[in-house]
Amino acid sequence: MSNVIVSFRAYLDCHLMVTNPLDYVEPLGKAGASGFTFHVEVSRDNWGELVQRIKSKGMRPGVSLKPGTPIEEVYPLVEGENPVEMVLVMTVEPGFGGQKFMPETMDKVRALRKKYPSLDIEVDGGLGPSTIDMAASAGANCIVAGSSVFGAPDSAQVISLLRKSVEEVQKNN
Template sequence: MPKLKIAASLLAGEFINLERDVKEIEKAGIDLIHLDVMDGHYVPEITFGRQIISTVMKLTKLPIDIHLAVTNIDHTINGFMQLHPRCIFIHPETSYMPIRLLENIAQAEVLPGIAVNPTYPIDSAKNLLEYYGGVCDVLFMSVEPGYGGQPIMHKRLQIAKNLRPFVRGSMWIDGGINPNWAIEAKKNGVDGVVSGTYVFNDVQPMKLNVDSLRGESLSWRTP
């Protein structure tokens, strides 16, 4: 069985020490870096923009995923596609034409993805994926986007399992992840987890945190 993939969310890092955090992520054996772009409208927080993402991409050869938690996505996405990350996740409800937007991302030779909030109807996600028909990753939000460190919503894993047959790419789960939930997520068809708070906690070395999420360490401690 393939190992659970781990994406480190830089939202939980120290913005003033991005280079240090990126190098630590590389040493810890993490698979890719996850960047949450928040505009202060779709969610209350404001985080990364294109310039910061471009800087991060120059610091590492690890794949980069961009999660666009923004309004007016149809007017702002082109600049992010030009950065050529591995994947761009969009919230379908923020676009007037989400299918066309996914197609445009794919035409830019970037993997398209959708982010599914707890409040987004699961049937709408299924219909969107079925209608699009192409390879598309899914970022399954187990908590409301905008803040790190929230506890996971228990029922979300069962919903993720029901969505999995409609996903033609990889399914990721984001929010409240710890080793117990990472194991349960994998059992429910999830291919990878996005973790910030747990990965970056300094109770133990980052490598041990990552190994714990993959089930390769028998002991783990919460921050």
């Protein structure tokens, strides 16, 4: 009898809505996080240091913004000397799952895609079979889905549908 060891590398995307994200860079880096996304609303005083520390721990920096935050607030982080590599547009108010998707947030996704054609743009909140096409068509290429996947009778089917929608839009653009 032989032992077979199977290994794989999953991308662990950590999105933190905390008042001092600098406190979490070291522990998440040690834990093996792949990406570290912080909120633009709480990090204005130390963006540069935060992005540098995230990168120094081998993680990919991202910045998130809530539905009411103007999109222009993330531009300095995307265009800076040491830029973030992803912008996460919250499509619900952060804090709890199961909220309804806010279609008006797609204007932010469209503005980001137009201004930064190669930027990774992630959307989070209310994403599922009925909203994925809207998000993908607006320019989102990274999707966070919670309730629509974990509450589905067939999670794999929902994941496949979400992935297919994003891939179709990317293929046609």
